[in-house]
Amino acid sequence: xxxxxxxxxxxxxxxxxxISNQSDLHRFRKDLLKKLEMxxxxxxxxxxxxxxxxxxxxxxxxxxxxxxFASVGAxxxxxxxxNHFGDHVALVCQFKNTENLKxxxxxxPLYCLSxxxxxxxxxEQGDALIAVAGEDMVVSIVSVSESAVVQxxxxxxxxxxxxGLATNKNLSDIVVSLSEEEQKICMWSLKxxxxxxxxxxxxxxxxxxxxxxxxxxxxxxxxGSIGKRFTNxxxxxxxxxxxxxxxxTTATTYPKKMSSVDASKDSxxxxxxxxxxxxxxxxxxxxxxxxxxxxxxxxxxxxxNKKKKQKKTTTDNNNNxxxxxxxxxxxxxxxxxxxxxxxxxxxxxxxxxxxxxxxxQAKIETTFRVEDAKSNAPAPTxxxxxxxxxxxxxxxxxxxLACGNGTRDGIVxxxxxxAKKNGNDGLSDDAAQPSSPLLAAKLLPHERHSxxxxxxxxxxxxxxxxxxxxxxxxANDGTNRAGIVFRYEIIPEQPKEYEPKSEGGEKEEAxxxxxxxxxx
Numbered sequence: 001x002x003x004x005x006x007x008x009x010x011x012x013x014x015x016x017x018x019i020s021n022q023s024d025l026h027r028f029r030k031d032l033l034k035k036l037e038m039x040x041x042x043x044x045x046x047x048x049x050x051x052x053x054x055x056x057x058x059x060x061x062x063x064x065x066x067x068x069f070a071s072v073g074a075x076x077x078x079x080x081x082x083n084h085f086g087d088h089v090a091l092v093c094q095f096k097n098t099e100n101l102k103x104x105x106x107x108x109p110l111y112c113l114s115x116x117x118x119x120x121x122x123x124e125q126g127d128a129l130i131a132v133a134g135e136d137m138v139v140s141i142v143s144v145s146e147s148a149v150v151q152x153x154x155x156x157x158x159x160x161x162x163x164g165l166a167t168n169k170n171l172s173d174i175v176v177s178l179s180e181e182e183q184k185i186c187m188w189s190l191k192x193x194x195x196x197x198x199x200x201x202x203x204x205x206x207x208x209x210x211x212x213x214x215x216x217x218x219x220x221x222x223x224g225s226i227g228k229r230f231t232n233x234x235x236x237x238x239x240x241x242x243x244x245x246x247x248x249t250t251a252t253t254y255p256k257k258m259s260s261v262d263a264s265k266d267s268x269x270x271x272x273x274x275x276x277x278x279x280x281x282x283x284x285x286x287x288x289x290x291x292x293x294x295x296x297x298x299x300x301x302x303x304x305n306k307k308k309k310q311k312k313t314t315t316d317n318n319n320n321x322x323x324x325x326x327x328x329x330x331x332x333x334x335x336x337x338x339x340x341x342x343x344x345x346x347x348x349x350x351x352x353x354x355x356x357x358x359x360x361q362a363k364i365e366t367t368f369r370v371e372d373a374k375s376n377a378p379a380p381t382x383x384x385x386x387x388x389x390x391x392x393x394x395x396x397x398x399x400x401l402a403c404g405n406g407t408r409d410g411i412v413x414x415x416x417x418x419a420k421k422n423g424n425d426g427l428s429d430d431a432a433q434p435s436s437p438l439l440a441a442k443l444l445p446h447e448r449h450s451x452x453x454x455x456x457x458x459x460x461x462x463x464x465x466x467x468x469x470x471x472x473x474x475a476n477d478g479t480n481r482a483g484i485v486f487r488y489e490i491i492p493e494q495p496k497e498y499e500p501k502s503e504g505g506e507k508e509e510a511x512x513x514x515x516x517x518x519x520x
Contacts, residue, residue, distance in 0.1 A: 008086035012465075022299060026399060026418060029466035032490065033400065033414050033441040036469055040089055040487035041446070046074035047483055049476035051111050053459045055082070056128055057396045058117045058169050065118075065128040066396070066464045068092065068144065071472070072110040073483050077132050079144055082463055089487060093147040097134065103152055108135030114165040116141060117172035120190065131175050133162035139177055139188065153177075156186035156195040166211035170296075171237060176211050178219075185209070185217065187233055189254055196254045197233055201264035208391075210294040210341070218273055218341055220289030225277035225345060227289060229359065232261045232269045275343045275351035276364040291391040292343045295398025299338050340365065342417070344392050348373030348406040352417060368436030370413055373405040393460035393470070400440060402469050404457025410445040412457055412471045412488065443469060443488045455481065 019025045044050065050073040056065045067083040077095040084090035099107040111134040121127035121143070128144040139153035139162065157179045164178035175188045183206065187197040205222035212218065215237035217230045236254060261269045275289070341353040348370040355362040392403035401415045415437045445454060455473035462469050469488040475481040 005086035029395075029400070030416055030419070030440050032466045033469070035490045036441060036443055036467075036488040037491050038443065038446045038486055039489040039491055042080075042089065042485040042487065043480070044071070044073060044076065044078055044483040044485070046076050047480075048074040048109075049458060049474055049482055050472040050485065051459070052113055052391070053393075053461050053470060053472055053485070054113060054115060055396070055461050055463060056115045057464065058115050058128075058167075058172075059119075064126065065144075068128055069461055069463075069470065070113055070115070070130055071459075071485065072113045072132055072134075075107060075109050075134075077110060077113065077130065077142060079128075079130070082468055087467075087489070093144055095132070095140075095142050095147065095149070097132070097136065097140070103149070105138055105140070105152065105154075106136040109161075110134035111161060111163050112165045114167045114175065116167055116175060116190070117169060119172050121145075131165050131167065133165055133177060135161045137162060137179075139165065139175060141190070151190065151193065153188045153190075153193065153195075156188065156198065157182055157184065164207075164209055166209050166217070168211045168213050170213045171211070171215070174211070174237070176209070176217060176233075178206060178209055180206050185219075185230070187236070192254060195258055197236055197259040197261075199230055199232065199261050199263055199269065201262050202230070203228065203263065205288070208289060208291045210292045212294055213296050218292055218294070220292045220343060222288035222290075222346065225275060225289060227273035227275060227292065227341075227343065228270045229273050230263070230270045232259070271359065273341070273353065273359075273362070274364070275341075275345075275353060276367045277343075277345050277347075277349050277351060288346045290344050290346050292341060293392070293394045294339075294341050295394065296339045297337075297397065299336050299397065338398065340398055342392075342394055342398070342401060344403060346406070348403075350392075350401065350403070350415070366417075366436055368415075370403060370405040370415075371439060371442070372407065372409065372411075374407055391459050393462045395462040395466065396464045400462055400466065401437075402443075402460040402462050402471070404460070404471070406456060408454050408456055410454035410457065410473065412443040412460055412469060412486075413439060414441040414443065414462075414469065416440040441469075443471070445486070 019028055050071045053071040054069060056068040058065070067081055068079055069082055070077060070079045075097040079092040081090045081092050097107045097110050099105065110132050113130055113132045116129040116131050118127045118129045121129065123145045125145060130142045130144065131139055132142060133139045137157040140149045141151035142148070143150045153175065156177060160179045160181035162177050163180045166176045167174065173189055173191050175190060177186045177188065183200065183202050183204065185199045185202055186195045188194070189196045202219065203221055206219050207222050209217050209219045215234040217233060219228045219230065236259070263269055337356055339354070339356045341355065343351045349367060350370065351367045352365040353362055354365045392401055394401055399416065399418050401417055402412055404411065405413060417437050419438045455475045457471050458474040459472045460470060467490060471486045473484060
């Protein structure tokens with residue numbers, strides 16, 4: 001670590017030292033997002049749209065790799081360091097998916113990526129692993145440390161490209177792949193290097209999926225606004241969940257025979273998930289689901305809700321012995337488990353479904369339309385992969401969402417999913433029905449990229465500390481407009497010593513002083 005990076009780290013540590021609870025941390029991050037401006041433009045060395053972009057939010061090595069983000073476009077996977085020298089961006093590694101005769105892979109365009117937990121890695125300095133897939137119908141596991149493919153998963157898909165990948169940070173041995181054209185989902189075991197379960201005939205136009213820690217899959221389709229939750233994978237990870245050992249599945253022994261389910265014949269293998277699309281606006285007509293993501297984690301409750309619990313436990317029990325008091329304290333201070341699904345439609349509607357109490361009691365927390373979104377969503381312009389028109393980025397704690405609105409305004413909209421327009425901070429159990437989330441930030445494009453440079457925001461990502469937001473466009477015309485990543489940052493104030501001299505007397509005095517020095 002060099003001196004500038006050390007100074008930046010020290011300053012940020014001091015800033016966080018003044019924060020005492022989750023509510024203050026949330027407000028601090030929200031203030032950071034408001035200060036972001038478009039500063040850095042990254043042009044990748046291909047002329048196709050960037051299909052997907054994600055930060056590494058896996059739990060490997062105590063989240064020391066959360067500074068990494070990756071993108072896939074054309075036949076390239078590119079990995080970046082988002083905190084190079086403290087606050088800059090730098091290239092870490094690049095993988096080109098070319099034909100490999102030795103590995104028997106055809107190569108070709110990559111359509112999707114997903115970070116894989118690297119607990120199983122034996123690299124002495126630690127590692128970060130990424131799963132990528134696309135036209136060649138295999139899943140390649142790429143090591144960032146070695147800049148090479150370290151594992152290939154093949155045999156699950158044989159008729160059509162893989163258009164989606166999903167992992168769960170609490171189930172490190174499993175990767176799930178999706179083929180929209182083949183209408184097939186495969187669950188892979190990294191340890192056993194094979195497909196352990198599959199679902200066929202899942203339905204036409206499956207565009208996106210998210211993998212939950214109980215082993216279920218929630219899928220979205222371009223032909224409707226209702227999702228499907230496939231539950232037949234749950235039994236394969238039930239032993240892990242039952243033992244509360246959700247950190248790894250390496251100890252699990254899977255059945256030798258692959259499990260196969262035909263969703264068109266077995267309707268019991270899935271249940272529908274209603275996202276409530278069409279309720280955000282009377283004029284809105286949802287035309288399918290573009291992207292689904294999930295958040296499952298413990299969060300600290302707001303002070304108001306803690307006081308309510310404290311008052312309730314004091315009222316219910318007047319016995320002040322130590323045992324009861326410890327039990328009350330544990331109830332009051334216990335973290336709240338939050339489990340949500342966030343979905344976005346092709347017409348730029350967003351829905352948040354809370355399933356913290358189970359899917360039987362799942363409820364729609366909020367639905368809203370992105371600002372200035374049009375009722376008729378534009379057709380996807382990407383020639384390589386039309387599986388999503390506009391996707392979004394979800395922060396690591398599920399509190400903020402970044403996305404475009406489906407138009408060619410080139411603006412990234414960041415919403416605070418906790419703060420609602422009725423004033424509820426989202427961290428307390430207020431019974432009032434919330435309206436739509438507040439717009440935390442509206443990130444405008446740089447003036448040099450206005451006019452003909454503006455395109456639909458295709459993919460977004462939010463850094464873990466909320467100091468950076470990334471956005472890519474849907475440009476795919478083979479020109480310099482394609483393959484660009486926009487990085488929104490906090491631009492520091494200009495130091496006084498670098499401010500230009502004012503016109504007039506001060507400028508003349510400076511010139512005279514220089515002349516005198518030369519004469520002497």
